[in-house]
Amino acid sequence: MTYVDQYIDKLRKSGLRPTKQRIKICEVLFNAEKTFHFTIKELVKIIENQANIKVSLATVYNTVHAFIKKGYLKEIPLNASQSYYDTNVTHHHHFFDEEENKLIDINQEDVDDINIKRTIPGKKIRSVEFIAKIVSDNQSQK
């Protein structure tokens, strides 16, 4: 099974036809050595730089949202003017470097289980994810 076949499979499972544009989007998203974080605008730029295929914003939005719905991408709960997405769909957390405006993954195994001693009647927890905000540690200032 080639990479492209995998992309086609992902697209079909997301209810999307495999088109030139969508396969290109998959190449950028799922062929990366590492997982990464991105905004829609950034994704469009990467595609423009890597290929001579033109992809409209609307297509990228639609495809990204279909992948999120299917669980192939995740939205990062960061209160920002634009949405951030993550190719790492495992249950994990984030550092957010407030000085560099950068997100860094924290894998679940790097965190002890979070124990919430409180419940809401009739409700169950579906997921727990945190953002740890980090800043420069200038010890000299202490």
Place this chain on the structure above:
Amino acid sequence: MTYVDQYIDKLRKSGLRPTKQRIKICEVLFNAEKTFHFTIKELVKIIENQANIKVSLATVYNTVHAFIKKGYLKEIPLNASQSYYDTNVTHHHHFFDEEENKLIDINQEDVDDINIKRTIPGKKIRSVEFIAKIVSDNQSQK
């Protein structure tokens, strides 16, 4: 020291002159029996309902942001099309009810300390806050 004096103090400490509009905003935000979550639009509506003072969106935005900068309000890191704010500025967490689109506070004492077994060189953690997404617990479906 009257309530209004406290509002004037908060405003001055935030670098703002105490005006009619801003004192009204303070009354809504800081006179509540309980802490609460709000969007800018909701805050404008509450003010309209409680007083015959007219306050423009711009004034509310400016004042809320000055209070956040000073630490009198907090922004809730929820990835939504509008920003959510919190009058509870203690270190705490949230349930987010995905069905009702509602936030519920989780006090720090209701959560065991979060232990992150990983550090970023030269950086220190400033805060750790999580969102626990909750949904209906239909046990019959199991």
Place this chain on the structure above:
DNA sequence: TCAATACTTTAGAATTAATATAATGTATTA
């Protein structure tokens, strides 16, 4: 107290991310 000054308020305009639209194009199907 009272002008001069500096900051505020406001309506409306501008900006920006995100979504909708509808005409043209392409994958699928039988």
Place this chain on the structure above:
DNA sequence: TAATACATTATATTAATTCTAAAGTATTGA
């Protein structure tokens, strides 16, 4: 391969937020 259904795109729209500039108000110092 033709008919159909779905995609793509440029453009328009929407909605939250920010900006602007004119008119208003708090502050300051004489």
